[in-house]
Amino acid sequence: MVTSDSKQQVRPPVSRRRSLLTATFVAFFVGCLYSMWDIGVNPLTFWTERQDLFNLLDRMWAPRIDEPRLVWEAALDTFLMAFAGTALGVFLAVPIAFLSANNVVKNRFVRGAARAFIVVTRALPELILALIFVRVYSIGVLPGVLALGLHSIGMLGKLFSDSIEQIDTGPREGVVASGAGRLQEITTGILPQVIPSFIAISLYRLDINFRASTLLGLVGAGGIGLQIRAHQGSLDYQQLLGVTLVIIVLIAIVEIISSRVRAVILGHDDGPKKKSVLATLGLGHTVEAEDFRPADGASAELPFDREALRPPWNRDRIVMWIFGSSCLAMLILAFTVPDLSFIEMIQGFPQIPEIFNNLIPRNMDWWEDRWGELLVETIQMGFAATGLSLVFAIPTAMLAARNVAPARWVYNAARSFILGVRALPDLIVAVIFVAALGLGPQPGVLALAIGLYGFSTKLFADSIEEIKEGPRDGVRATGASGLQETFTSVLPQAMPAIIGHSLYVLDVSLRASTVLGIVGAGGIGFPLVQGTRLFQFELVGGLLICIFVLVYAIEILSAWVRKQVI
Amino acid sequence: MTDVEGAIRPTPNHADLPPVVEVEGLVKTFDNGRVRALDDVTFSVPEGQLCVIIGLSGSGKSTLLRHLNGLHEPTAGSVTVLGGRVDQLKGAKLRALRTEVGFVFQQFNIVGRVSCLENVLSGALGRLRGPRFGVLSYPKRFREEALAQLERVGLGDRAFQRTDTLSGGQQQRVAIARMLMQKPKIVLADEPVASLDPEISGQVMDLLFRACIEDQITVVCSLHQVDLAMGWASRLIGLQDGKIVLDSPVDDDLTQERVMDVYRRLDPEGRKISEYGTSVTDLS
Numbered sequence: 001m002v003t004s005d006s007k008q009q010v011r012p013p014v015s016r017r018r019s020l021l022t023a024t025f026v027a028f029f030v031g032c033l034y035s036m037w038d039i040g041v042n043p044l045t046f047w048t049e050r051q052d053l054f055n056l057l058d059r060m061w062a063p064r065i066d067e068p069r070l071v072w073e074a075a076l077d078t079f080l081m082a083f084a085g086t087a088l089g090v091f092l093a094v095p096i097a098f099l100s101a102n103n104v105v106k107n108r109f110v111r112g113a114a115r116a117f118i119v120v121t122r123a124l125p126e127l128i129l130a131l132i133f134v135r136v137y138s139i140g141v142l143p144g145v146l147a148l149g150l151h152s153i154g155m156l157g158k159l160f161s162d163s164i165e166q167i168d169t170g171p172r173e174g175v176v177a178s179g180a181g182r183l184q185e186i187t188t189g190i191l192p193q194v195i196p197s198f199i200a201i202s203l204y205r206l207d208i209n210f211r212a213s214t215l216l217g218l219v220g221a222g223g224i225g226l227q228i229r230a231h232q233g234s235l236d237y238q239q240l241l242g243v244t245l246v247i248i249v250l251i252a253i254v255e256i257i258s259s260r261v262r263a264v265i266l267g268h269d270d271g272p273k274k275k276s277v278l279a280t281l282g283l284g285h286t287v288e289a290e291d292f293r294p295a296d297g298a299s300a301e302l303p304f305d306r307e308a309l310r311p312p313w314n315r316d317r318i319v320m321w322i323f324g325s326s327c328l329a330m331l332i333l334a335f336t337v338p339d340l341s342f343i344e345m346i347q348g349f350p351q352i353p354e355i356f357n358n359l360i361p362r363n364m365d366w367w368e369d370r371w372g373e374l375l376v377e378t379i380q381m382g383f384a385a386t387g388l389s390l391v392f393a394i395p396t397a398m399l400a401a402r403n404v405a406p407a408r409w410v411y412n413a414a415r416s417f418i419l420g421v422r423a424l425p426d427l428i429v430a431v432i433f434v435a436a437l438g439l440g441p442q443p444g445v446l447a448l449a450i451g452l453y454g455f456s457t458k459l460f461a462d463s464i465e466e467i468k469e470g471p472r473d474g475v476r477a478t479g480a481s482g483l484q485e486t487f488t489s490v491l492p493q494a495m496p497a498i499i500g501h502s503l504y505v506l507d508v509s510l511r512a513s514t515v516l517g518i519v520g521a522g523g524i525g526f527p528l529v530q531g532t533r534l535f536q537f538e539l540v541g542g543l544l545i546c547i548f549v550l551v552y553a554i555e556i557l558s559a560w561v562r563k564q565v566i
Numbered sequence: 567m568t569d570v571e572g573a574i575r576p577t578p579n580h581a582d583l584p585p586v587v588e589v590e591g592l593v594k595t596f597d598n599g600r601v602r603a604l605d606d607v608t609f610s611v612p613e614g615q616l617c618v619i620i621g622l623s624g625s626g627k628s629t630l631l632r633h634l635n636g637l638h639e640p641t642a643g644s645v646t647v648l649g650g651r652v653d654q655l656k657g658a659k660l661r662a663l664r665t666e667v668g669f670v671f672q673q674f675n676i677v678g679r680v681s682c683l684e685n686v687l688s689g690a691l692g693r694l695r696g697p698r699f700g701v702l703s704y705p706k707r708f709r710e711e712a713l714a715q716l717e718r719v720g721l722g723d724r725a726f727q728r729t730d731t732l733s734g735g736q737q738q739r740v741a742i743a744r745m746l747m748q749k750p751k752i753v754l755a756d757e758p759v760a761s762l763d764p765e766i767s768g769q770v771m772d773l774l775f776r777a778c779i780e781d782q783i784t785v786v787c788s789l790h791q792v793d794l795a796m797g798w799a800s801r802l803i804g805l806q807d808g809k810i811v812l813d814s815p816v817d818d819d820l821t822q823e824r825v826m827d828v829y830r831r832l833d834p835e836g837r838k839i840s841e842y843g844t845s846v847t848d849l850s
Contacts, residue, residue, distance in 0.1 A: 010709035012681065012701055012726050473740070474675030476637055478748050479665030479692030481658075487697035488688045492680045 021564050024557075028506075029369025030188065032387025035380035038507045041445050043391050045536050050435060050445075056237070056436035069529070071227060071243060078223035082213040084334035085404060086206045093153045094198070097160030104164060114157075117556070122154025123548040126212050127515045128540070131532040132355055136348045144221035146345070148209045154204055163197040164190060195266050202263075203258040210254045214247045214429045218518060219529070244428050251423040260507040264319055311369035359541030366539040370525065375546055377441055378523035382510035384445045389452035389509075390502060396453075397460030404464055404490060405482075406482075418457050426512060430521045432532030444521025448512055456505045463497030496565045503558035510554060514547050585610040586752055586784050587634060587797070592643035594629055594808075605631045605808040607643070611786055611801075616775060617797040619788040619806035619813075620828055628672075630805070631754045634786065635667045636660050648751060656764035665692030668750035668783070670774065672757040676743045678730030682721060682740045685729050686712040689747030714748075715743040719773060735766035742774055753778055755787035759794070767791065772799060792825055803830030 012018070036042050046053075065071050098104050100114035106258060128146045133143030172189030217225020224247060231240040330372020398404050400414035426447050433443030467490060475489040491498075523544055531539040576588060577794030587610060594604040604626045611617050619627050632638040633645050636652045650663045668689075676685045687704045690712070698704055704712075716722050719739040724732065729740055738758060758774060759767035775798050778785050789795045795802060796816060802825065812828050814820050833849040 010683075010701075010706060010713055010725075146658045186820065374648045401649065457623065470673050470675040472675075474669070474671060474744070475677075475688050475691065477664060477667075477669035477671075477675075478689050478744070479661045479663070479667075480688070481661060481691075484691045484694075485698045487692060489677055491699060492677050494683075495679065 012329070017564060019231075021561070024561055028502075029387075031383045035383035036387055039380055039384050039445055040443050041384055041388060041442055041449075043388060045446060046215060052432075052436045056432065060237040060241040060432075062238065063245055064238050065242040065246070066239060070226070071246060074217075075246060077141055078213045078217075078225070078270065079210060079250070079254070080334040081144045081216070081221075081223050082148065082206060082210040083330050084141075084145045085213065086152060086202060086209050087331055088145060088149030089152025089156050089205065089209075090198075090202050092149065093156035093160055096153060096157045097164060098186070100157065100161045101164040102495075103167070103169075104190070109523040118154055118157040118161075119170030119552065120154075121152075121547070122158070123511075123551045124151060124154075124544065125515050125547070127219055127518060128532070128544065129527060130216045131219045131529065132218045132359075132540075135532070135535075135558040136351045136355060137344065139220045139222065141222040142345060142348075144213060144223060145426040146215040147216065147221065148213060152205055152209060155208075156201060159167050159201045160194070160198060163194050163201070167193045187269070196493065199265050200262040201333060202288055203262050207255050207258045211251055211425055214425055217410065218427065220240075228428060232435070234312055237435065240431070244432075247425065247428065248423045251425070252419060252489065255419070255423070260283065261323060270557055317320070328346075353454070355537070359544065361542040361545070364542075366536070366542045371543065371546075373529065374517075374524045375550075378513045378525075379510065379550065381441050381445050381448070381516065381523050382506065382515040385448035385452055385513065386502070386506045386509045388445065388449035389456055393453050393456040394498070395473040396457045397464060398486070400461035401464035402485060403467070403469070415461075418454050418461070420456035421450065422458065424450060424454070427516070427519055430516055430517050434520050439520045439522075441516075444513070444516035444519075444523065448509060448516065451512070452505055452509055455508070456501060459501040459504070460494075460498060463501065464494045466497070467493040472509075496562070500558070500562050503554075503561060507554050507558060511547075511551055578768065580813065583612040584615060586613050586648055587611040587786060588644075588646040589630075589633075590644045590646075591640045592630070592633060592645060594626075594633065595641045599847075603808050604633075604640075607808070607810055609803060609810060609813060611784060613784055614782060615801055616778070616799050617787070617801045617803060618799035618806060619786065619792075619803045620792060620795050620825070621788075622829060623790075625805040626808040627805055628756050629668075629808075631788055632746050634752075635664050635669055636836050637669075657829065661692065665748060666751045668744055668745035668748050668753040670738070670758045672754065672760045673701045674734075674737045676729050676737060678728070680729065681726045682716060682729050682732070682743075683709065683712055683725040685740050686715055686743045686747050688753045689715075689744035692748065712743070712747055715746045716740070718746065718777065719743045733766075735762050735770055738762065738770050739773060742770070742777065746777055749781075750783060750785070752784045755785065757788050758792060760790050762767055764775075764791075787789065787810065790845040792822075792829075796822075 052424070096114050096117060100111050100118060105111050105114075112402060129147035129150055130143050133146045137143050137146075167190055167391050169191065172185060175185055175189035202326055213223055213225075215225050217223045217227065218229050220226070224243065227243050231243060325332075396418070397413060399406070401417055402411055405411035405414065429450055430447035433447045437443040437446075470488065471489040471493065472485055475485050480488065513523050513525075514528070515525045517527070518529050520526070524547070525529045528540060528543050531537075531543070580648060589607055589609055592604050592607040593602070595602050607626075607630060619630065619764055621627050629638060633640055634647055636653065636655065638654050640823060643653075650659070652660070652663065673781060677688075681701060687698070687701065687708060690704065690708050691698065694704070694708070701709065705782070711719060713725055716725055719742055720796055721732075721739055721743070729737060732740065742758075753774075755774065759770050762770060774787075775785065777783075783793045787799075799816050801815050802812060802820065803810060804825070806826075806828060812824065814824070
C-alpha cells in the first residue's frame with residue numbers, strides 16, 4: 001500500500017507562521033543570553049559570589065527586633081493599607097470591567113476607552129504612583145492606599161472583564177426571556193455567575209498588594225517598608241534581617257489563607273461545582289406569602305413551611321458568612337486604625353489632576369543621552385532576570401507538579417520550597433544583594449531572578465498538573481521510559497501554557513526592572529526616583545511614557561505569540 | 567465491509583500453537599478491597615489468535631487488558647505475556663516487554679497538539695534512546711517508516727496536520743498507526759470503537775484486524791458490540807462482574823443467545839435481570 005509518493009518529504013513544511021514563531025523564540029533566547037553576558041550574571045553567579053553573600057549573612061546574624069511593638073504596629077498598618085488599597089481597586093475596577101466587556105457594552109468607543117484606562121493603570125508602577133502621591137499627601141499610609149488602588153485596576157479590570165466575557169449565555173437569556181430589565185439582567189443573569197471569580201481574583205490581588213505594600217515604605221508611603229529603609233540607611237543588618245523575616249512569615253500566611261479561601265469559593269475540581277455566593281450567603285429577595293396571593297384576593301398562604309424559604313446553615317454558608325463579616329470588619333479597621341482619613345483623601349483630590357498634568361512633558365528638554373543607556377540597561381535587566389529564572393524554574397516545576405514528580409515527598413518538598421521563595425519580596429532581596437555586592441544592575445538582576453523563579457515555577461507546575469493523563473498512558477504503553485514519556489506526552493501538552501507564562505514572566509520582569517533603581521540596583525529606577533524627589537515632573541513623566549511604551553510593546557508581542565501557540 | 571468478512575477470517579483453531587498470554591487466578595480489588603474488579607480470572611491466548619472480550623460496562627474488561635501490559639498491578643494471581651511475568655517485572659524490563667505489546671485505547675490517547683506524524687513516531691520510542699521533542703528529533707529512517715504506517719491507515723496526506731483537527735475515526739487511525747509503528751507481537755485494544763459511530767466503527771475495526779492479520783499479530787480486544795465481535799473474533803470471552811462466564815471459539819455452536827447471556831446482569835438477590843431491567847426471571 002506504500003506508494004511511490006511516500007518519497008515525499010518527511011520534514012515539517014515551512015510556513016510563514018512557523019518561521020515567524022521560530023524567529024521570535026530565537027530573539028527571546030538571544031536577548032536573554034546577550035543580556036546575561038553584558039550585565040555579567042549567569043546561573044553560576046550565585047556560586048562565584050558566594051563569599052560576599054556569606055560575609056553579609058555573617059553580619060546579619062543573629063536577626064533581632066529591638067522594638068517589637070513598633071514592628072507589629074507597622075505590620076498591621078501594612079496589611080490594612082493593602083486591604084484598603086485592594087478594596088479601592090475592586091470598587092473602581094468593577095464598573096470599568098463591565099464597561100469594557102464586549103457582551104455588556106456594545107459601543108466600541110466606550111469599550112476602547114475602558115480598555116485603555118485598564119492598560120495605562122497596569123503600566124504605572126505602584127512605587128512611582130506612591131512617590132507621586134507622597135508629594136500630595138506627605139508621608140503616611142494614604143499615598144500607599146491610593147497607589148495600590150489605582151494600580152490594581154489594571155489587573156482586576158482585565159481579569160474581571162475576562163470572566164464577564166466568559167459567562168454562559170443561557171441563564172442570561174433565561175432572565176431576559178422572563179421580561180427582566182437591563183439592570184436586572186446584569187444582577188440576575190451575569191452577577192451570580194461572575195461573583196465567585198470576582199472574589200477569587202480580588203483575594204489574589206490582596207495577596208499581591210500585601211507583598212507590594214511591604215515595599216511602599218521604601219518611598220515613604222508608610223508601613224513596614226519604612227523600617228526596612230531605616231535599617232538599611234543605618235547599616236543595621238541584624239534588624240534588617242529580623243524585619244525581613246517577619247515580612248516573609250506574614251506574606252506566607254496571607255498567601256496560604258487567601259489560596260484556601262479561593263479554593264472554597266471556586267469549588268474543588270471533583271466536588272460540587274461553583275455555587276452562587278449570594279445564594280450561599282442567603283441574600284437577595286426572600287419569598288413572602290404576598291408573592292403567592294391569588295389574583296382574586298383570596299387569603300394568602302404559603303404553600304410550604306416558612307423555614308424552607310431560607311437557605312440552611314450548612315458549612316459552606318457559615319464559612320461564607322465568617323468570610324464576609326471579617327472582610328467588612330477589616331474594611332472598617334482599614335479606614336480607622338492607621339492614620340487614614342477620608343477627609344484628607346478628598347481634600348487632596350483637587351491636587352491630583354494638577355500633578356498628573358505636570359507630568360506631561362512640554363518639550364524634550366528632560367531627555368539626556370544617559371536615559372537612553374539606562375533604558376537599554378533596564379531592558380537587559382528584564383531579559384537577564386527572565387532567562388536566569390527560567391533556567392531554574394522549568395526543572396523545578398517538573399518536581400513540583402503532582403503528576404510528574406518522581407515521588408510524593410519530592411513534590412511536597414518542592415512545593416514548600418517554592419512557597420518559601422515566593423514569600424521573599426524582590427526589592428528586599430535587592431536591598432540585601434546591593435549591600436553584599438555593591439551598587440549596579442548585577443545584584444538587581446540576581447534579586448529579581450529569585451523572585452521570578454518562585455513565581456514562574458508555581459505557574460509552570462500548576463499548568464503541568466492540568467494536562468490530560470490519556471496521552472501519557474498512550475506513550476507509556478509503547479514502552480517509553482519516564483523521561484521519554486515526559487518529553488513526548490507531557491511537554492507538548494504543557495507547551496502553550498509554558499510559553500504564555502514565560503512571556504508573562506518577561507513582562508513582570510521588565511516592569512520590576514524599572515523600579516529596582518530605587519534601592520540602587522541599576523536601570524531607569526534611579527533617575528525616576530531622583531526626579532520625583534527633586535520635583536522634576538517632566539523628567540518623571542517622560543520616563544514613565546518610555547516605560548509605558550516598552551510594557552505595551554511586550555504586551556502586544558505576547559498576545560500575538562499566545563494566539564499562535566494555542 | 568461485508569465482502570472482506572469471510573475472505574480474511576482466519577482459521578479459528580489456534581489451540582495447538584504456544585500461548586503468548588497466560589493469566590492465572592487474576593484478582594484485582596480497588597478501594598482497599600471494597601470493589602472487586604476482577605475475580606479469579608484464568609485464560610490463555612495462543613499465538614495469532616483474534617480474541618475478543620465482551621461484557622457490560624464495569625464488568626472488568628478494561629481492567630483486565632490494562633493488567634496485560636502492566637498499567638495495573640494485580641492484587642493476586644499471575645500474568646505472563648510473551649514469557650515474561652508482567653506482574654513481577656519492573657522498570658527497564660517492563661518497558662522492554664511493553665515495546666512488544668501494542669495498546670489501542672478507547673479515548674485514542676494521542677497528543678492532540680502535535681502533528682499526526684509525531685504521534686506515530688512516538689510508537690518508536692522503545693527502539694530509541696533518550697527523550698525526543700519534535701518531529702526532527704527522530705532519525706530520518708524512522709520518519710519514513712512512520713509516514714509509511716500513516717499511509718497504511720490512509721492518512722499519509724495528513725502527516726503534518728495537527729492531530730486534534732482530525733475526526734474521531736481518523737484520530738483512532740493515527741493511534742493504530744502509532745501501535746503498528748511499535749512493531750508489536752501482541753495488540754491489546756480496549757473498546758477501540760466505543761466512541762465512534764457505527765459506520766466508522768466498522769471501518770476502523772476492519773483496518774485494525776486486517777493490519778494485525780497482515781503482520782501476524784495476536785489480538786486481545788474488548789468490544790461492546792456483539793455483532794462486530796461475532797464478525798471478527800476467532801474466540802469470544804464473556805466477562806460478568808469480573809468473572810469469566812463464557813469462553814468459546816466462534817463457530818456454529820456459539821449461538822447469539824449464549825452470547826447475549828453475558829449481557830444479563832445479576833441483581834443482589836441472585837435473580838437475573840435483562841439488561842434493560844424489564845423482565846425479571848427468578849433463578850431460585
